[in-house]
Amino acid sequence: MSAPETLGALQRWLREQLTDIGVDDPSGDARVLLSGLLGVQPVVLLLESQRALQAGEFDQVVAALERRKRREPVHRILGRREFYGLDLALSAATLEPRPDTEILVDHVFPHLQRVIERKGRAEVLDLGTGTGAILLALLSECAEAFGTAVDISAAALETATENARATQVAGRFRAVESDWFEKIEGRFDIIVSNPPYITTAVVAGLAPEVRDYDPAAALDGGADGLDAYRRIAEGAAAHLEEDGILGVEIGFDQKASVSALFEAAGFSCLEAAKDYGGQDRVLIFTR
Numbered sequence: 535m536s537a538p539e540t541l542g543a544l545q546r547w548l549r550e551q552l553t554d555i556g557v558d559d560p561s562g563d564a565r566v567l568l569s570g571l572l573g574v575q576p577v578v579l580l581l582e583s584q585r586a587l588q589a590g591e592f593d594q595v596v597a598a599l600e601r602r603k604r605r606e607p608v609h610r611i612l613g614r615r616e617f618y619g620l621d622l623a624l625s626a627a628t629l630e631p632r633p634d635t636e637i638l639v640d641h642v643f644p645h646l647q648r649v650i651e652r653k654g655r656a657e658v659l660d661l662g663t664g665t666g667a668i669l670l671a672l673l674s675e676c677a678e679a680f681g682t683a684v685d686i687s688a689a690a691l692e693t694a695t696e697n698a699r700a701t702q703v704a705g706r707f708r709a710v711e712s713d714w715f716e717k718i719e720g721r722f723d724i725i726v727s728n729p730p731y732i733t734t735a736v737v738a739g740l741a742p743e744v745r746d747y748d749p750a751a752a753l754d755g756g757a758d759g760l761d762a763y764r765r766i767a768e769g770a771a772a773h774l775e776e777d778g779i780l781g782v783e784i785g786f787d788q789k790a791s792v793s794a795l796f797e798a799a800g801f802s803c804l805e806a807a808k809d810y811g812g813q814d815r816v817l818i819f820t821r
């Protein structure tokens with residue numbers, strides 16, 4: 535067939551190609567890819583469906599389709615993903631932030647505000663920051679919040695630092711390369727973490743979009759999926775202010791096991807929240 539000549543024809547063509555290769559959501563992928571590649575809002579694809587394609591646009595889409603055929607997720611192809619209204623850069627070293635993680639931000643946010651009302655400012659520690667998603671969302675919402683982003687991956691911290699600059703919070707953001715609390719000193723009002731929590735056995739069977747593109751260090755939580763929570767629970771009391779809170783994202787079946795780990799370390803569960811699919815996803819602890 536001849537190459538599409540208008541934006542609308544290009545979108546239809548891409549949708550058909552994506553359907554043929556069997557991706558889960560060909561319409562959604564076509565919309566996100568096209569709007570991202572062309573740098574326009576999705577609604578423009580509708581409003582300007584008769585617009586003639588410009589030089590290079592079709593080739594750009596063909597190159598992206600080739601990557602999608604290898605199961606690279608659309609946001610990785612674009613190199614960016616929106617989280618909590620922030621446009622974040624991704625890299626090979628960072629997890630692609632997921633919408634469910636916004637629930638952790640939502641549940642931590644009132645505690646952050648409470649600290650700021652009382653003290654005028656708050657110190658936040660994000661363990662396993664990746665793109666910086668959770669911390670940058672909190673810092674963007676609260677000008678009086680100051681953040682420390684920890685990751686074991688120096689490359690992830692570079693991406694998080696780039697995102698802190700782009701979201702204009704770099705003055706309140708610092709990155710520390712550390713194995714959980716190892717290089718961390720002092721106490722924080724809020725500790726947050728979305729650590730790797732998938733069991734090693736399950737990682738191998740994940741969809742290729744996740745298994746082959748999210749970094750293993752961001753996924754693999756060890757034999758029972760709880761390795762990171764054990765380390766965080768061990769170190770948290772020495773790094774959390776007396777009236778501080780600790781919020782973690784968890785796997786759908788980890789509410790009881792993660793609660794037990796933190797309770798054994800002297801914490802009690804203040805709140806538990808479910809994700810958009812009705813699964814347990816967030817726990818908030820106090821000392």
Ligand SMILES: C[S@@+](CC[C@H](N)C(=O)[O-])C[C@H]1O[C@@H](n2cnc3c(N)ncnc32)[C@H](O)[C@@H]1O
Nearest residue numbers: 629631662663664685686713714728729730752
């Ligand atoms: C599930 S990802 C979460 C990324 C980001 N916070 C988010 O929610 O999108 C877990 C992160 O923990 C980091 N990580 C894994 N092991 C670590 C360790 N021992 N110490 C510090 N960070 C670690 C990974 O590099 C990864 O960035």
